[in-house]
Amino acid sequence: MRQRAAVAVGGAFVLVSALSACSANTGGEPQVDTGRQATGVIATDPRDSAGPAPEVAGARRGGTFTILRETPISHLDPQRTYSFAGLMTVPLIARTLTTWKDDGEGNLRLVGDLAETPGRDVDDDCKVWEFRVRDGVRFEDGRPVTAREIGYGIARSFDPDLAGGPTYLQEWLVDTPQYDTAWDFQANRTSLPPGLTTPDDRTLRFEFARPRCDLPFAVSLPTTAPLPSDRDTGVDLGNAPFSSGPYKVTRYRAGVEIVMERNEHWDATTDPVRHQYPDRFVWSFGPTPDAAANRVIADNGADQSALSWDYVPASLIARVAGDAGLRARTILSPTPSANHLVINNARVTDLRVRQALNHAIDREGLVKVLGGRHVAVPMTTLMPPATIGHRTYDAYPAGPDGDPDKARELLGGQRPELVLGAADSSLEQQVATQLKGNLERAGFTITIRNIPDDAKLDEIKKSGNPWDLYLGSWAADWPSGASILPVLYDGRTIRAQGNSNHAYFNDPAINAEFDRILTLPPTEQSRQWAELDERIMEEHAPVVPLYVDVAYLVHGAKAGGIFVSSVFGSPALVDAHVKP
Known part of the structure; x- marks a missing residue:
């Protein structure tokens, strides 16, 4: 193991990078901010991973936040989620072992989410990792999230019937890309895959055949979303996910609409990144990018608190960029x-x-x-x-x-x-x-x-x-x-x-x-x-x-808190709110 060269600053290992970060346009000619220097960090101080998330200036509780998108989200089953729209939506209904604090200006910090910290490298060789599950996180029915439900979520990702999501953990645990034949989930539903154990209700332990130093990053993906085994509906889970996040799915109309409303068992004090400002989020599928953009540009009725998810189409770029009145309602990143x-x-x-x-x-x-x-x-x-x-x-x-x-x-x-x-x-x-x-x-x-x-x-x-x-x-x-x-x-x-x-x-x-x-x-x-x-x-x-x-986005005048994720380059929803 080589000597670690990074310097601990403010409880985090700091890694500096040049990042063209996202910019909300508030006036003047829109510009892509290509000169900003951003930092990415892995938090080492548990206080960085503590909730609640800082309040968003000007945000209030209430209202319906609408997202307009031409095509449906592929999957809301966390273990099958791998599209940008899914990766930005699933955090509202599912928590993961780690997650990113992202200020929308390129400053990133990897923190514990379900875990109290981004993990402990037990032997300092990246082969054995432990995560301490935080107390107080609950599912939508009120039962607590423990290491066993997190382990079960990872285990079900081995099921070939549930393909489509990331495969890092599966391949690393069995040390082969042929993970689904190396360990049979269907034949071992009451056990965990090789290398994954739960020594107690609050400890999740990974043991790998070779160093996996990027594990804290990999467990931020939805593969580690928890699920009680008795709520696993297999390929149908995406139609009615079981929430551990601030919202739960209350209506799912395939290809048409998804409605998410507050999960009353979510506790803000346990969550370092999410908020629960809107009463509900509504995904509305079908409008073309031109139609969606024109609706939020018109800024009428419910569209005042709507976001056009698809980028501003080429046919409207000149119009949107040239309209000074729209600049406060666009994001360029x-x-x-x-x-x-x-x-x-x-x-x-x-x-x-x-x-x-x-x-x-x-x-x-x-x-x-x-x-x-x-x-x-x-x-x-x-x-x-x-x-x-x-x-x-x-x-x-x-x-x-x-x-x-x-x-x-x-x-x-x-x-x-x-x-x-x-x-x-x-x-x-x-x-x-x-x-x-x-x-x-x-x-x-x-x-x-x-x-x-x-x-x-x-x-x-x-x-x-x-x-x-x-x-x-x-x-x-x-x-x-x-x-x-x-x-x-x-x-x-x-x-x-x-x-x-x-x-x-x-x-x-x-x-x-x-x-x-x-x-x-x-x-x-x-x-x-x-x-x-x-x-x-x-x-x-x-x-x-x-x-x-x-990314060039336009939203209604009452849609607040939207920024472009520095990790995935799509609109982040964790700070979204409806303005008065």
């Missing part, structure tokens, strides 16, 4: 979602060709095609700025418009013929056409081959696929390089299909670095992930970083 031109390294094996692709890209032209700075911000790193420890660099400086001369110099008279696989959606076709133009200006010959939009992700996850280039995006599950670089670039994970390593990049020295860094405590990892990010790009150029998505 870069997100942690990073977009790359992925290079299939199994096909494009010449490093100089991959470097030339990086020099050729016209990022400013691409941002204009996407809709401008209200939609995207250029990026030159593998990890987005929202990542703890992020460091800005540009391994292939080409200016905002690309450097075709340098690209041609690297190609040395060659004119590589590359196939760009593009989804047949209108937006991706526009982007592919823009990329084709500026790459051909730099000496490439590009053929665009269309892929059905609903099949593209599955197809590029197949090794041996027939494309040299394709567009890819990634949003990490927590803001650490551990949930980005090894996931996307560890060549040992490449299999016939289902690959997250879409670049099919495999370098033994880089793989060894993944193993080394993952054994370090998070306080030491962040700087080294940033260094490895730069090393991968300089030595291998496996992809071309393109841009970070920007």
Whole structure:
């Protein structure tokens, strides 16, 4: 175990990163705040994890807060939740072992939620972890939450019938990606998976075969939401979740509406992040992004306390951005979602060709095609700025418009013929056409081959696929390089299909670095992930970083307390309230 290099400040290990944090626009021309320096911390002082959450200035109890969204939420079953909408909604009805304090300005602190702290590394080797369950947390029927219900929630995530959620804990506990065959939940419903024990009602213990230093982050995901075994309705749980949070589902109309009202057994003194301001939250599904945005812009009736969940559509950006009266009702924020031109390294094996692709890209032209700075911000790193420890660099400086001369110099008279696989959606076709133009200006010959939009992700996850280039995006599950670089670039994970390593990049020295860094405590990892990010790009150029998505949201005049999550890049609801 290496000496921990981080300094404890104010009861927290501090890890500094540059983060383009969210900005509520209160006047003047809307701007994306790209210069703010943000901090991410793992709280070490139990007082940081104590409730109640600080009151939100100007907030009051009462009213109905409405969220308008075109498509339904995939799952409200916590163990199956993995969409952004779900990850932002489930915290209202389910608590997890840890959670994030997020001030909406990029300042993050990982604290205990169901647990009193973010966990204890028992032997200081990241292999054995214990969490002390806080007293006073209750389910919606009034019974207390204990370690057994948390353990049962984790156990049910092994059920292949309940697939769809994160799989970190399952894979780590049985030390294999084939977790559902390594331990059979259906045959062991009264027991816990290997490595997970409950020594008493208030202690949850994890024992791993190898170091899992990012466990405090991983247990912030809904996999650790508690559930009594007698309330498990299997695949139907998402229709009527059993609440441990400040709200409970009182009406569920599939694809139409979800109504959540106050859980009278929630105790604010046990909760470090949530509030219970509105009488109810209503999710209303169906309105297109244009229709939802126009409704909250009109600001009539119930829509005064509504949020249009989907970003402001391209057709309305100019109108919303140009209306000074709407600026107090918009939020503009870069997100942690990073977009790359992925290079299939199994096909494009010449490093100089991959470097030339990086020099050729016209990022400013691409941002204009996407809709401008209200939609995207250029990026030159593998990890987005929202990542703890992020460091800005540009391994292939080409200016905002690309450097075709340098690209041609690297190609040395060659004119590589590359196939760009593009989804047949209108937006991706526009982007592919823009990329084709500026790459051909730099000496490439590009053929665009269309892929059905609903099949593209599955197809590029197949090794041996027939494309040299394709567009890819990634949003990490927590803001650490551990949930980005090894996931996307560890060549040992490449299999016939289902690959997250879409670049099919495999370098033994880089793989060894993944193993080394993952054994370090998070306080030491962040700087080294940033260094490895730069090393991968300089030595291998496996992809071309393109841009970070920007969230541009509009809400009614009485909708308060909304900010963009620094972790997931979607609207956070924990501070939401209805203004008088």
